Amino acid sequence: MTDGPYPASTVRGAWIAALGAVLVAPVVIRLLTAPPAPLWTQLSTTTGLLALSAIVCAAVLPSRVRSLTRAFGIEGILEVHRTLGGLAAGLVLLHLACVVAADPVNVALLDPAQATSASAAASAATVAVTLVVVLAVTRSRAPKLSYELWRWTHVGLAAVAVVGSALHVWYLQQLVTDAVMSAVLALLCVGLLAILLHRWVLRAALDPSAECLVREVRSEGPTISTLVLDRPRGAGEDWTFAPGQFAWIRLARSTRAEEHPFTIASSAHDLDRLEFTIRHAGSFTAAVADLRPGQPVWVDGPHGAFTADDSRSATGIVMIAGGVGVTPMMSMLRTAADRGDRRRFHLVLVVGSRDDVLFRDELAALALHLRLEVSEVLRGPHRAATAPLTTALAGVPDPRSLDYFVCGSPTLVATAFHALGLLGVPPDHVRTEQFDMA
Numbered sequence: 264m265t266d267g268p269y270p271a272s273t274v275r276g277a278w279i280a281a282l283g284a285v286l287v288a289p290v291v292i293r294l295l296t297a298p299p300a301p302l303w304t305q306l307s308t309t310t311g312l313l314a315l316s317a318i319v320c321a322a323v324l325p326s327r328v329r330s331l332t333r334a335f336g337i338e339g340i341l342e343v344h345r346t347l348g349g350l351a352a353g354l355v356l357l358h359l360a361c362v363v364a365a366d367p368v369n370v371a372l373l374d375p376a377q378a379t380s381a382s383a384a385a386s387a388a389t390v391a392v393t394l395v396v397v398l399a400v401t402r403s404r405a406p407k408l409s410y411e412l413w414r415w416t417h418v419g420l421a422a423v424a425v426v427g428s429a430l431h432v433w434y435l436q437q438l439v440t441d442a443v444m445s446a447v448l449a450l451l452c453v454g455l456l457a458i459l460l461h462r463w464v465l466r467a468a469l470d471p472s473a474e475c476l477v478r479e480v481r482s483e484g485p486t487i488s489t490l491v492l493d494r495p496r497g498a499g500e501d502w503t504f505a506p507g508q509f510a511w512i513r514l515a516r517s518t519r520a521e522e523h524p525f526t527i528a529s530s531a532h533d534l535d536r537l538e539f540t541i542r543h544a545g546s547f548t549a550a551v552a553d554l555r556p557g558q559p560v561w562v563d564g565p566h567g568a569f570t571a572d573d574s575r576s577a578t579g580i581v582m583i584a585g586g587v588g589v590t591p592m593m594s595m596l597r598t599a600a601d602r603g604d605r606r607r608f609h610l611v612l613v614v615g616s617r618d619d620v621l622f623r624d625e626l627a628a629l630a631l632h633l634r635l636e637v638s639e640v641l642r643g644p645h646r647a648a649t650a651p652l653t654t655a656l657a658g659v660p661d662p663r664s665l666d667y668f669v670c671g672s673p674t675l676v677a678t679a680f681h682a683l684g685l686l687g688v689p690p691d692h693v694r695t696e697q698f699d700m701a
C-alpha cells in the first residue's frame with residue numbers, strides 16, 4: 264500500500280492528533296461542562312473517563328487499519344498498544360480508589376452479594392484489563408503458549424474489558440443523561456464499532472480483494488517453502504504494497520480461522536502475483552506447504568512501515584537479516600532491480616551454517632543489476648556477540664550516511680542495534696522488525 268495522496272509524516276501526525284483527542288477530549292469536555300462537585304467525585308469521574316478512553320485507543324491500535332500500520336509500523340503500534348493497556352489498568356485501579364475515597368461506603372460494591380449492575384460490570388472490566396496486562400507481561404516467559412491460544416485469550420479479555428466498561432457507564436446513568444457527554448460517548452462508541460466491524464467482518468469475511476488463488480508452492484529447502492499467489496482480480500490499488508510490508512494469511516474465509524503474518528517477498532512491481540517465503544514451524548505452516556494450485560487463501564494486507572521506500576539516504580542501504588528475516592530484504596532488492604535503483608546495497612545474512620543461506624543464486628543474479636554486496640555471517644555459540652557483525656560492516660563506507668534495516672529474532676535485532684551503535688550509526692537511521700506475536 265502506498266502512502267496515497269498524503270506523505271507518511273502527514274498521516275502519522277493525523278493519527279497522533281486523533282488518538283490524542285480520543286484520549287483527553289472526553290475529560291476536557293466533562294471538566295468544562297460539569298457542574299461543581301467535591302474533589303474526590305471529580306477525580307473518580309476524570310480517572311474513569313481517562314481509563315475508558317485508554318481502553319478505546321488500545322482496542323483501535325491493533326485493528327489493522329492500513330494507514331495506521333503504514334504510518335507507525337507494527338512494532339511501534341504494539342509498543343503503544345502495550346503502553347496504553349498498562350495505562351488503562353493503572354487508571355482503572357486509580358478510579359476504583361477515588362470512588363472509595365469519595366464515599367467509603369462504596370467499598371461494599373466489591374462484594375458480589377451487594378454489587379449493583381454497574382459495579383458488577385466494572386468488576387468484570389477491571390479483572391479483564393488486569394489479566395490482559397498480566398498476559399502481555401508474562402507471555403515471553405511461557406514459550407509453550409501457542410500463538411492462537413495467546414491471540415484468542417487476549418482478544419476475548421479485551422472484548423470483556425470494552426463491553427464491561429461500556430455497561431458500567433450505561434448502568435451508572437451519570438454521563439449518558441448529560442446531553443454533551445452522551446454525544447461524546449456516542450461518538451466514541453460509533454467510531455470503535457466501525458473500526459471493529461471493518462476489522463472482524465468486512466475485511467475478514469466480506470472483502471473480495473482478500474481472496475487469492477494459489478499458483479504454486481515452491482520448496483526452498485527441507486523446512487522452507489515459497490507460497491506464490493495470484494493477486495485477486497479487480498483488487499487494484501488495494502493491493503499496491505511497499506517493498507518490505509507484510510500480510511496476514513488465512514486458509515479459510517472465517518473470522519475464527521487461524522491466521523499468521525508473513526512478509527511479502529515479491530517485487531512491488533510484479534502486479535500479477537504475491538510471494539511469501541515461509542519456514543515450517545507448526546501445523547499452520549505445514550498446511551501452507553501442502554496447498555495445491557487453484558486453492559483459495561485469504562490475505563489481509565498490506566501492512567507495516569518496514570520498507571526501503573521510506574529510506575532517507577540518497578547513497579545507500581544496509582540490510583541485516585537472520586534466517587527468513589531475509590524475505591523483506593528480497594522484496595526491497597527485487598523492487599530496486601525493477602526500478603533501476605543505483606544506490607549501494609549491502610546485505611548481511613546472519614545464519615547458523617552456510618547451508619541456511621536462502622536465495623544465494625538469485626542474490627548473485629541481482630548483483631549483476633544492482634550495486635549489491637552480500638556478506639554471510641555465521642552465528643556463533645554466543646548469539647548476542649557483536650564482533651561478527653561489526654567485522655562484516657567494517658568495510659561499509661561512511662556508515663553514518665546510510666539507512667539500516669534489521670529483521671530477525673529479538674536477539675539479532677538487539678545485537679545489530681548494539682553493533683551499529685558502536686559504528687556510530689544514529690539510532691534514527693535504523694529500522695527494525697523482529698519476529699514476535701502480532
